[in-house]
Amino acid sequence: MLRIEQLSLALPYYPRFWRRRYATHLNQLSLSVTAGSVHAIVGASGAGKSLLAHTIMGLLPEDARSGGRCFFKGAALDERRKRALRGRELALIPQSLSALDPLARSQRQVGWAARRAGLSPAGAHQAACQALAHYQLDERACQAYPHELSGGMARRVLTAMAQVTQASLVIADEPTVGLDPLQRDRVLDALAALARQGKAVMLITHDLRHALSIAEHVTVMHEGHCVETAAAHMFHGTGQALQSAYARALWQALPDNAFTLDSGYMKEPYLA
């Protein structure tokens, strides 16, 4: 569904105000996401996970420099195609709940997402009602403003907004942050259900343990590099099936496993 080859990204910064330099945030990143499965992107804060999502959606500032190639459904995904496809074929579930407009009711916002995906006004209204009902949001929650919703409900509204677009690639950026276990499992189940419908789901998270419960493949990122892409079942036991020391250390650091901090991964060449 989505194939990324050697993707690099540099963003400008200004050490002195007349002088522009570029900082590399993504470096030679390659991965591919297949239809009908969840592909998790795991990494620490600042690893470039959200930037990867924004690059695929074409939401970067105009002065960003990127290299490498993206393919979506076999055809090259350039900036123009990104603009044409986002909201229709590509959907993003944003990280922050502040992405919801505080001045509009949730049902209306879902309706807008449907309109932007090209539905007729009547069709959009119907699609919005269906999507909200699908995520167990009752009439009262539909008529509520974002500040009246709990964190989990707001997440489900955001998921409903991605669902109405009928997109075949859904990128969920940290969808489980700040949720209690019950709400978190609900959101993860919703994402797994999207994959079962035949969509490709890209789950961006730093929560490896819970990502493994629904993901088929996991890509571990570190400081803009793709450290390793492994099948979910390879995160098992002491992590001996994993190739890179960083991924093994990440796995070992989980409380359920050894709960140790092994700094041996620092010896790997690209992690100086």
Place this chain on the structure above:
Amino acid sequence: MRLALATLRRLLRLGLILLCVAGVSFGLMMASPVDPVNAYLGPLVAQVSPEQRELIASRWGFDAPAPVQFGRWLQQLASGNLGMSHVYDQPVGDVIGQRFMRSLALLGSAWLLSLLLGFALGVLAGAKEHSPLDKIISAYAYVTASTPTFWLALLGVLLFSVYLGWTPVCCAGPVGVSDQAIHLATRLHHLVLPVITLTLLGTASITLHTRARMVALMRSDIATHAFAQGASRADIAWRHGVRHASLPALTLALASLGELFGGSVLIEQVFAYPGLGQATVEAGLRSDVPLLLGITLFTALFVIAGNTLADTLYHVIDPRMRRPRKPAAMSS
């Protein structure tokens, strides 16, 4: 029930503020060198003996202590009697009524136009920061924001009335024609230049504030999310921007209701437009105490009404300001 209670509370507050304004302005009048007896006598003052003056003063109750005078004035106010204006030789209520209707035509239309125009320009400019359109609109707004009202008005009169002769030089109608006999078109013709001047100046601050809010919105998560849904800039400006940007625009417009009166004094002087602003100047210069106090109270009422309206509209537009509809017990 809650609405009635809230209205009652507001009215009570309104009464208290008006009482304070009345007290302060009355105190200022007492402390000022304005002598109502002298003002009443005018040029006759030289022909009146001190005994006669005292007779007038005691007839009018000026021999009583200040609090008693204030009490009497309040009593008259409460019964709706604002006193007589000696400048216009009419009851103060009538003078304010007539003048206000004329000022309303000028100020109301200028206020409404500057709100609509300023808001539209602000939304257009802020929708795409640093675009050519944004640069043109911002430059225009900065220039007009720093232009003094009376100066622009003078230039307008010089260019359009004196040099080009397109608009009348003064007043709300032709000189020497009674108020009822003036045709509507003539009235409008006299209004054009003052209204345009006031609008040009009032637009600037609303444009700048609306633009700032729009720019902030366009950089926010809300806009990024909308872009991710495939929305165009126009779509975001229309669906999200208009709501968000209307808050600062309304605050500014409604808070400046009182300011418009201040500005109108200058504009009405320059165009010799017989509105409330000009009446204020007349009343001040010729020591017309009842009229001055009446206008003060009326302006205060206007400012309070503007602020109350802003408060109410805020609750309509921004749901976060409303009280929770019911104790929040939503099932999740």
